Amino acid sequence: MNLGPIRSQSLAAQVATTIRNVAAAAGVSVATASRALSGSPAVIESTRRRVVQAAIALDYTPSRLARSLVTGSTGNVGVILPDITNPFYTSFLAGLETALGAQDIGVLIGDSGENPERENRLVRRMSTQVDGLVLASSRLSDEQIVAATSRRPVVLANRMLETRTELPKRLGQVVIDVHPGFTAAAAHLHSLGHRQITYVDGPAQSWSGRQKRIALTLACTRLGLPLRILSTMRADFSAGRTAGRQIAAEAQHDGTTAVMAFNDQVALGVLAGLREGGKRVPDDLSLVGCDDSLEDGLAWPALTTVGSSARALGELAAHKILNPLGHESGRIPTALIVRESTERARSGQGAPVG
Amino acid sequence: MNLGPIRSQSLAAQVATTIRNVAAAAGVSVATASRALSGSPAVIESTRRRVVQAAIALDYTPSRLARSLVTGSTGNVGVILPDITNPFYTSFLAGLETALGAQDIGVLIGDSGENPERENRLVRRMSTQVDGLVLASSRLSDEQIVAATSRRPVVLANRMLETRTELPKRLGQVVIDVHPGFTAAAAHLHSLGHRQITYVDGPAQSWSGRQKRIALTLACTRLGLPLRILSTMRADFSAGRTAGRQIAAEAQHDGTTAVMAFNDQVALGVLAGLREGGKRVPDDLSLVGCDDSLEDGLAWPALTTVGSSARALGELAAHKILNPLGHESGRIPTALIVRESTERARSGQGAPVG
């Protein structure tokens, strides 16, 4: 029996099969088809089977757009990162994507390039097609973030609002607690006999950068350890390298015997810069990174680092965005991972090379 | 004058402002509001201004969902990668995202984990909310890819269909042409006096892996250079490290003096493994990576590598998906980048260490 014109499956621009087709093929109404496919208990087993079979036969895939439009929930979340290329965010994203994917939530991604305007454009652009927004190391102002909150639930990762601002509902915050790791790192270096540390900092505007600076300063002060801070514009390899060269050149004057870095990329750069400046790690200077984003053994000597799990941060952000319950900010702890790049301070400066 | 109930902006779950509100506020019909906002020439300047002002005043953001539903175009593309964490794909993604973002196209991302089933699920899941799909190093079968093509235009990156299959319309292919780079690498090693090369391969199933193997085999054959191939399961640091240890242990028996690696991650692993096996690069063995995904100086010694631009591949994929015109497959060339990890072969084997 021929129920109306069969959709001629020509080779041209396919018209996707809709729930209407499925309903027709199964001989039920659209409503019933919808119920059957979404597993409503209000549909009898025999009809359900027919509907499902029709759906399979027609290779039916429900339109998420239409569904979202009516339900008001999209099944997607948006993530905005400052730099997709940075291993820290890459791991963060992997953790997030895995956790969300397991719940069949899609991920829309945007790279802000550390540019607040671009970040804001991305927020607006995404806001109508996601259920929530995850902003990693956001460079937006507190006000802008609060504003974003009125569109969609927001989870801030690696950043917290100044608490003078009233915390809006629908705002979650997940951060890495750098204190334990940095405190341990300072203590570790101190116990190895180091008496002058140079810290190669990241960009000044970053919230997490400020946290690290504070934690380290505090720890060093308590130990009576003098700390010298070197600023860089971008927290990447080449900035570290430049700093490394500088440190190599100045070490004999300022007495620096240990270097800490904003992150592992910078540390790797410092390593290269020191080497180019004729200094060896850990013989001449000790070196500590941050993030534990490098596979063990990737650096040589293996890098002592303040370990945290960007991946865990991503997973935590995923959970926060899925249930915007409490206001307590999630924290991922840090701990010092001692490997080969730190060693007992040599009394004198080794004979300068090259 | 009060036109109906003003939406009470309570603190509770905001109801987003719709084009209806804007139209009402501007005192025009919804259609006119739509036209005004989308820049239709058929609306007089004065009304346009009123509409736009109302939109701004109400902080109106058009619903992409609704728009997509009616226009049939979503303004999003989906990207599926085997591993978000891998720098190659990370650069690829960055190139893609930049190129698409410039056209105000959003990016939906999925990590297949090199799992064909998961990849297929992602394809289905995304298909109703994107205008096109970019599959990087897809592990799907030719048939599955062709099937995906019937849902949305597809661009294959770093993979080509076996040409026995009829090429579907709406399928683009962009690849990295490894031949020039690998040929140059083999010639380079040969000219340095190396007479036995070991190649540390990646996963056997990968299309791009096959290309590299073919290119290298061909080049070596032409040079009369014997080639030994070591297979690995995953193309990552630790696989390389294992291979490196093995090579260090066997080098004296098989006469290997130069190692080539599937990619830079593997090469870095090989470097570590060789070091652990008491071999030094480039003194004892030369080493060549692939991709140029490491910042220069990140590895030490700096890695000679077959350079290609994953970023450029991403940009090319973006262009392909935006205009699914021709069938010619886009190619990104490769070239050998000589740095410090390759050197003239030593006549004898250096005294084995450790």
Add this chain to the structure above:
DNA sequence: ATGAAAGCGCTAACAC
């Protein structure tokens, strides 16, 4: 247990 109908927010004919 199933169907008919309304409507999510928007654009695109088709009037006027």
Add this chain to the structure above:
DNA sequence: GTGTTAGCGCTTTCAT
């Protein structure tokens, strides 16, 4: 130049 109407594909009352 602007308004009216239909409808994208789906879910969800409300009847039956």
